[in-house]
Amino acid sequence: MAYVLYGDRRCGNAIVELLLAAADAEVELRRVPLEGDGQLAPGYRAVNPMGRLPALILPDGTLVTESLACALVVAERHQEAGLMPPIGSAERATALRWMTVLAAELYPAITRWDYPARFADDPAGVADRARDDSRRIWRLIETSIAPAPFATGPRFSALDAQIAVMSRWSNGPASWVDAHCPKVAAVTHAVATHPKAGPAYIRHFGPY
Ligand SMILES: N[C@@H](CCC(=O)N[C@@H](CS)C(=O)NCC(=O)O)C(=O)O
Known part of the structure; x- marks a missing residue:
């Protein structure tokens, strides 16, 4: 099945x-x-x-x-x-931290950015604030990770999949994340060239 x-x-x-x-x-x-x-x-x-x-x-x-x-x-x-670092490891704690930030903080900001009229009568104001919130989160991740080449070390993890996919959203053709967050971009590149996950990434976003 x-x-x-x-x-x-x-x-x-x-x-x-x-x-x-x-x-x-x-x-x-x-x-x-x-x-x-x-x-x-x-x-x-x-x-x-x-x-x-x-x-x-x-x-x-x-x-x-x-x-x-x-x-x-x-x-x-x-x-x-091995899609998550080992239970009890520092790498797993870090992965869970950022995975939760991305799902619980960034995802709703993207929703406010994409659908601002759902949230207020001033959609442009909501979208602007959501864009700023999203960029604040990427800056925080950028200053906190040290890709090697993946976010928690040499092994691809679920955090990397999240970073690669979510960093492509609402950035426009000249991606803000790529211009301001080189470590996030490096993780995305590592994912896009991963032998198994890479082809799936490319199906959605193209080569990176
Ligand atoms: N909490 C959900 C958020 C999912 C979400 O917002 N997905 C977007 C697509 S990437 C969506 O369905 N948006 C359409 C809408 O909000 O109507 C999750 O983490 O899966």
């Missing part, structure tokens, strides 16, 4: 897809186009009542939503792939 992953190009499902690829896990990809709000259509809401991408169905039929939960569940189900 394969995993089933609902998502769209360049979205949070890409994080999960990279990890499944790194684990050599079989996955059926089901596209839900954000353009036209396919994520809010009744058919997809029957899968994920949150109306958000991604949604992951495990081979036993269990539904997992929320990109952080999906990443951690895949990592724990494929321990042989």
Whole structure:
């Protein structure tokens, strides 16, 4: 039985897809186009009542939503792939710290940036503040990591998949992250050239 992953190009499902690829896990990809709000259509809401991408169905039929939960569940189900640093290690503590910041702080900022009219009558003000919040988070990560070449050392982890995917969002063609956060860019490059996760990254974002 394969995993089933609902998502769209360049979205949070890409994080999960990279990890499944790194684990050599079989996955059926089901596209839900954000353009036209396919994520809010009744058919997809029957899968994920949150109306958000991604949604992951495990081979036993269990539904997992929320990109952080999906990443951690895949990592724990494929321990042989080493998608998280070892339990109890300093690297794991660091990975969990930044993974939570990205999922709990950056992701909502991106939502405010992409859908500002949901949050206030002054959408431009909300979008500006969300952009600033997002850049503050990337600056913090930039000053805290020392890629070697991955964020916590020589091994690719779920944190790297998150960094590579989420640093591509809302940056525009001349990416702000690439211009201001060379360490984040270096992690992204390491992911894009990883023998297993790299091809999945390139399917979403192109070569890097
Ligand atoms: N907490 C969720 C956030 C998911 C999320 O916001 N996904 C975006 C796509 S990358 C989405 O579905 N946006 C459409 C919307 O908010 O209507 C997670 O971590 O998976």
